[in-house]
Amino acid sequence: MNDRHTPLLRRTARSLPIALLRARETVMAPLREMLAASGVSEQKWRILRVLDEAGPMDQSLLAEQACLQLPSLTRILRAMEGQKLIARHVDAADRRRSIVAITDAGHNVITRHAPDSIAFFTELEQRYGKKRLQELLDLLNDLNKLDLGRQGTDRR
Amino acid sequence: MNDRHTPLLRRTARSLPIALLRARETVMAPLREMLAASGVSEQKWRILRVLDEAGPMDQSLLAEQACLQLPSLTRILRAMEGQKLIARHVDAADRRRSIVAITDAGHNVITRHAPDSIAFFTELEQRYGKKRLQELLDLLNDLNKLDLGRQGTDRR
DNA sequence: CCTTGTTAATTGCTTTGTTAAGTGTTTTGC
DNA sequence: GCAAAACACTTAACAAAGCAATTAACAAGG
Numbered sequence: 001m002n003d004r005h006t007p008l009l010r011r012t013a014r015s016l017p018i019a020l021l022r023a024r025e026t027v028m029a030p031l032r033e034m035l036a037a038s039g040v041s042e043q044k045w046r047i048l049r050v051l052d053e054a055g056p057m058d059q060s061l062l063a064e065q066a067c068l069q070l071p072s073l074t075r076i077l078r079a080m081e082g083q084k085l086i087a088r089h090v091d092a093a094d095r096r097r098s099i100v101a102i103t104d105a106g107h108n109v110i111t112r113h114a115p116d117s118i119a120f121f122t123e124l125e126q127r128y129g130k131k132r133l134q135e136l137l138d139l140l141n142d143l144n145k146l147d148l149g150r151q152g153t154d155r156r
Numbered sequence: 157m158n159d160r161h162t163p164l165l166r167r168t169a170r171s172l173p174i175a176l177l178r179a180r181e182t183v184m185a186p187l188r189e190m191l192a193a194s195g196v197s198e199q200k201w202r203i204l205r206v207l208d209e210a211g212p213m214d215q216s217l218l219a220e221q222a223c224l225q226l227p228s229l230t231r232i233l234r235a236m237e238g239q240k241l242i243a244r245h246v247d248a249a250d251r252r253r254s255i256v257a258i259t260d261a262g263h264n265v266i267t268r269h270a271p272d273s274i275a276f277f278t279e280l281e282q283r284y285g286k287k288r289l290q291e292l293l294d295l296l297n298d299l300n301k302l303d304l305g306r307q308g309t310d311r312r
Numbered sequence: 313c314c315t316t317g318t319t320a321a322t323t324g325c326t327t328t329g330t331t332a333a334g335t336g337t338t339t340t341g342c
Numbered sequence: 343g344c345a346a347a348a349c350a351c352t353t354a355a356c357a358a359a360g361c362a363a364t365t366a367a368c369a370a371g372g
Contacts, residue, residue: 011209012202012205012206012209012221014293015205016183016277016280016289016292016293017180017183017184017187017198018202018205018223019293019296019297019300020176020179020180020183020296021180021223022223022296022300023176023296023299023300024173024176024177024180025223026299026300026302027172027173027176027299028173031173032360036361041327041328041360042173043327043328046168046173046174049165049168049171049174050168053167053168058350058351059350059351060349060350060351065168067174067177067178067181068328068329069328069329069330069331070350070351070352071328071329071330071331071351071352071353071354072327072328072329072330073351074351074352074353075327075328075352076327076328079327094337094338094349094350095336095337095338095350096336096337096338096349096350096351097337097349097350097351098350098351110165114165117165118165121166121172124172124302127302128298128299128302132295132298133172135291135295136172136292136295136296136299137170137172137175139288139291139292139295140175140176140178140179140292141175142284142288143179143182143183143284143292144175144178144179144182146182146280146283146284188330197357197358199357199358214320214321215320215321216319216320216321224358224359225358225359225360225361226320226321226322227321227322227323227324227358227359227360227361228357228358228359228360229321230321230322230323231322231323231357231358232357232358235357250319250320250367250368251366251367251368252319252320252321252366252367252368253319253320253321253367254320254321
């Protein structure tokens, strides 16, 4: 396209951040549409998924597991508490902590959307290739283990 | 962790959307820090990259290339125009379109950060493996080609 | 012409991301 | 014990995402 100069950086098609962003958009766009019907955002869905899978936990851990920042989580949980999708109570042993648990209503949201979600990922597997999908997940998980930019420093 | 029931959905560690989100966070966190020093957000950086690579283009195409929604792009470009990083002019042939081009100042931002960016990705290549990184990019690009959820419908 | 339809960009509104500062609570070191 | 540090959230402020509705400019048909 642009022959005016030798590119300083790799082409954006070979840029990892941009490729990740596009891939996420590709995958999430249909799911977002699906969830919108229940008034559940992508983030709320992640929260429900994590709580349903791993059981009650404090907000810091939940934030890490659901890939949300604590300030965002605070606001989202407030809304979800209003929707009765989750419940919170302060930890008796450490009153700084607040323990979050999924409610029956929250679990129902998961039950309701599981078939659609499964259908979507089944289609994805078929069109993309089951083996390739596993490969991709392995590569992504390995990348997440790298903990870049802190290779000498402590790991919080 | 949670033995209360058989999970309806795959474990979040094997969930593609979550894995993509974590990977993006892993990669972008150090870059964001790097760019913040120049008052350039991650999004502005993407815009500069795309314009520098492919030359002037209208906003719709730029939005697609930089993975931004048109409304977001409108507001970001207004700021970038104020910073003199980009310039806009209406297309003479079609006065609905506005053509965006990178300025010298914009190009300077890229030049200034290219060494850091290159160093970061070199480190990434070394620690993650050059071959594996290529594999990952190939898999991601293939995924982006799938255009999921519109397999019978028209492709706008 | 001129109505209808389409497209490009903008604006409004609500939610979320991001950073920094603030508020209690617990832990640590003296 | 007790002041200082560390910790778990919460709040505040602003940028950006995401969605719907609007405006302005083209395109086609009658």
